[in-house]
Amino acid sequence: ANWKVQIEEPVRTSYRGVDVYKLTTWTQGPVMLQALNILENFDLKSMGYNSTRYIHTVYQAMNLAFADRDFYYGDPRMPPEEPIRGLLSKEYARERAKLVNADKNDAKADPGDPYPFQGSVNPYTDLLKRWHEPRQNAPSQGGTPIAMGEGADAYAGLTFFAGTTSVNAVDKEGWVVSITPSGGWVPAFIAGKSGIGLSQRMQSFVLDAAENPFNVVAPGKQPRVTLTPSMALRDGKPWLSFSVQGGDAQDQDLLQFLINVVDFGMTPQEAVEAPGFYSFQMRESFDNHGSKPGDLWLNERVPPWQRTELTRMGYKLTFRERSTGPITAVMIDPKHGTFWGAAGNHGEDYGIGW
Numbered sequence: 001a002n003w004k005v006q007i008e009e010p011v012r013t014s015y016r017g018v019d020v021y022k023l024t025t026w027t028q029g030p031v032m033l034q035a036l037n038i039l040e041n042f043d044l045k046s047m048g049y050n051s052t053r054y055i056h057t058v059y060q061a062m063n064l065a066f067a068d069r070d071f072y073y074g075d076p077r078m079p080p081e082e083p084i085r086g087l088l089s090k091e092y093a094r095e096r097a098k099l100v101n102a103d104k105n106d107a108k109a110d111p112g113d114p115y116p117f118q119g120s121v122n123p124y125t126d127l128l129k130r131w132h133e134p135r136q137n138a139p140s141q142g143g144t145p146i147a148m149g150e151g152a153d154a155y156a157g158l159t160f161f162a163g164t165t166s167v168n169a170v171d172k173e174g175w176v177v178s179i180t181p182s183g184g185w186v187p188a189f190i191a192g193k194s195g196i197g198l199s200q201r202m203q204s205f206v207l208d209a210a211e212n213p214f215n216v217v218a219p220g221k222q223p224r225v226t227l228t229p230s231m232a233l234r235d236g237k238p239w240l241s242f243s244v245q246g247g248d249a250q251d252q253d254l255l256q257f258l259i260n261v262v263d264f265g266m267t268p269q270e271a272v273e274a275p276g277f278y279s280f281q282m283r284e285s286f287d288n289h290g291s292k293p294g295d296l297w298l299n300e301r302v303p304p305w306q307r308t309e310l311t312r313m314g315y316k317l318t319f320r321e322r323s324t325g326p327i328t329a330v331m332i333d334p335k336h337g338t339f340w341g342a343a344g345n346h347g348e349d350y351g352i353g354w
Contacts, residue, residue, distance in 0.1 A: 002220070006077070008023070008024065009024075010022060010023060010024070010231075011023070011024050011029070011030050011033065011084060011088060012033070012088075013033040013036055013037055013088055013090075015036040015037075015039075015040055015258070015262065016040065016262055016263070017234070018232050018233070018234055018239070018258075018262055019232065019233040019234070019236075020032070020033060020036060020230070020231075020232045020258065021230070021231045021232070021233070022228060022229075022230060023228070023229065024076055024082075024084060025072070025073040025074060025075075025076050025082045025084055025214070025224070026073075026074070026075050026076055026077075026222055026224060026225065027224065027225050027226070027227055027228050028069055028073065028224065028225070028226050028228055028248070028250070028251055028285070029228040029229075029230070029251065030069070030073070030084065030087060030088060031065045031066055031068070031069040031073075031251050032065075032228070032230070032251040032254055032255050032258075033088055034064075034065035034068060034069075034087060034088065034093065034096075035058075035061045035062050035064075035065040035251070035255050036255065036258070037088065037089075037090055037092075037093030038061040038064060038065065038093045038096050038097045038100075039057070039058065039061050039097075039259070040090075040093070041093070041094060041097040042057055042061075042097070042100075044057070044058070044259060044263045045263045045264065049260075049264050049274075050274075050275065050276075050277075050302075051306075052306050052309045052310060052313075055277055055296075055298075055310065056102075056105070056310070056313055057100060058255070058256070058259070058277075059105070059277070059279050059281075059296065059315075060099075060100040060101065060105070060106065060109070061096075061097070061100065062252060062255065062279050062281075062282075063105075063106065063109040063279060063281050063282070064096045064099060064100075064109050064112070065096075066248075066279070066281070066282030066283075067109050067110055067111045067112075067282070068087055068111050068112060068114070069224075069282070070111065070211075070212060070282060070283045071111035071127075071128070071131065071211075071212050071213075071214075072087060072111065072114070072212070072214060073212070073214060073215065073224050074212065074213075074214030074215035074216075074221075074224055075214075075215070075221050075222045075223075075224070077222075078218065078220070078221050080123070080213060080214060082214050083114045083115050083118055083120070083122075085114075085117075085118040086114025086115055086116070086117040086118035086120075087114045089114065089117035089118065091117050092112065092114050092117040095112070096112055103313065104313045104314045105281075105293070105294045105313055105314035105315055107281075107293035107294055107314065108132065108293070109281065110128070110131055110132075111128060111131060113125070113128070124213050127209060127210045127213055130210040131210070133210065163182065163245045163246065163247075164180050164181070164182035164227065164245035164246070164250075165179075165180065165181050165182065165245070166179075166180050166243045166244055166245050166326070166327075166328050166349075167179050167180075167181075167243070167328070168229075168241040168242060168243055168328050168329055168330045169241070169330070170238070170241060170330045170332060170339055174238070176231060176238045176241050176330075176332075177241065178229035178230055178231055178241040178242065178243050179229050179243070180227040180228060180229050180243045180244075180245065180250075181227075182225075182227055182245070183199045183200075183201045183225065183227075200286070201223050201225055202217070202223055203223075203285070203286045203287065204223040204224050204225065204226075204285045204286065205217035205221075205223045206289065211283075211289070224285070225285075226246075226247045226248055226250055226285050227250070228243065228250045228251050228254065229243045230242050230243055230254055230258075232258065237332075237334060238332055239331065239332055240258070240261070240268075240329060240330070240331050240332075241329065241330045242254060242257060242258070242268075242327060242328070242329035242330075243327070243328060243329075244257075244325045244326060244327040244328070244344070245325065245326060246325040246326075247284075247285060247286065248280075248282055248284060248285050249278055249325055250325070252276070252277075252278055252279065253276060253324060253325040253327055254327065256274075256276040256277075256324070257271050257272060257276075257327050257329065260274050261331075267331075267340060267342075268329045268330075268331045268340045268341070268342035269340070269341075269342040269343075269351075271327075271329075271342065272324065272327040272328070272329060272342045272343065272344045272345075273324070273344065273345055274324065275298075275299035275301060275322075275323050275324060276299075276323050276324040277296060277297060277298050277299070277323055278296070278297040278323065279295070279296065280292040280295040280296075280297070281293045281294065281295065292316075294314050294315050294316050295315075295316050295318065296310065296315040296316065296317055296318070297318045297319075297320055297323055298310075298317055298318070298319055298320070298323055299319065299320065299321075299322075299323040300319040300320060300321055300323075302319065322345075322346060324344060325344065325346070326343070326344035326346035326349045327342070327343075327344045328342065328343050328344065328349055328351070329341070329342040329343075330342070330351075339353065341353060
């Protein structure tokens with residue numbers, strides 16, 4: 001009865017001259033902005049696309065950003081207030097970038113402390129110290145979260161990805177839309193006789209403040225979601241609209257897509273089809289919030305010598321025929337007055353012009 005549509009300001013960062021916009025901390029969207037801020041401190045282009053050094057660097061940056069997501073993101077309409085200014089600070093990102101070990105994976109990439117970068121003191125330093133302790137009401141192995149189960153393995157044998165709807169649209173009048181509606185899948189618990197389904201998104205809440213003091217379940221609160229529509233502007237004008245389905249993989253896909261376009265000069269369609277990779281080191285948003293430090297999903301075309309290098313760096317490798325999600329995107333070319341549509345080759349994903 002109290003529900004109403006909320007109009008909010010997006011959050012943003014700049015990456016090599018491109019302004020990138022996301023929804024705020026009730027989604028995982030800012031995690032991609034944090035990863036971009038960290039990666040801006042590295043010359044990714046000189047590393048070479050999908051080289052060992054490139055994969056390692058992006059993987060480490062994602063781990064640092066996702067650790068912050070897992071501890072600091074929650075419903076911004078309810079206290080406590082998330083430290084979003086500190087999290088998106090370029091100075092904070094430079095400090096986080098110093099933690100990237102050039103030689104091996106950091107299996108214990110922790111959340112940082114963004115509060116000093118917004119001129120305040122972190123009230124949760126005691127909880128940060130407990131980050132690796134066993135969690136309340138969750139099984140554990142050796143004091144760390146248990147390994148991911150169905151959430152990670154559900155895609156193991158699939159060539160067709162079904163799930164969240166991803167839509168990006170642009171028209172000649174200049175309207176640009178990016179949406180990723182989801183959350184009503186079954187089984188969902190029906191609230192009494194109302195017919196309203198309390199969806200499985202509630203799995204994303206935590207019960208123990210030591211896991212995330214901003215996302216503890218409470219009446220009237222909404223859980224942090226993985227849904228993450230995206231827009232990028234150049235020279236103050238819309239340039240890219242892009243999104244994807246895939247739970248915790250969404251901002252990993254979209255991060256690599258944007259890097260493909262900005263750093264490696266790919267067209268949107270080249271960028272959505274290019275083989276990527278996935279980390280499972282973050283704490284999963286669904287099921288038991290488990291983690292697999294060092295787990296790396298790669299395209300099966302990765303050569304043997306590169307597999308050997310990554311294994312030596314502490315990664316546990318899994319290979320897939322398709323290692324990129326079904327990204328959809330529209331790029332606006334103001335010079336020629338044209339649109340570039342793109343859709344991943346994973347199933348019912350299309351680019352349509354009329």
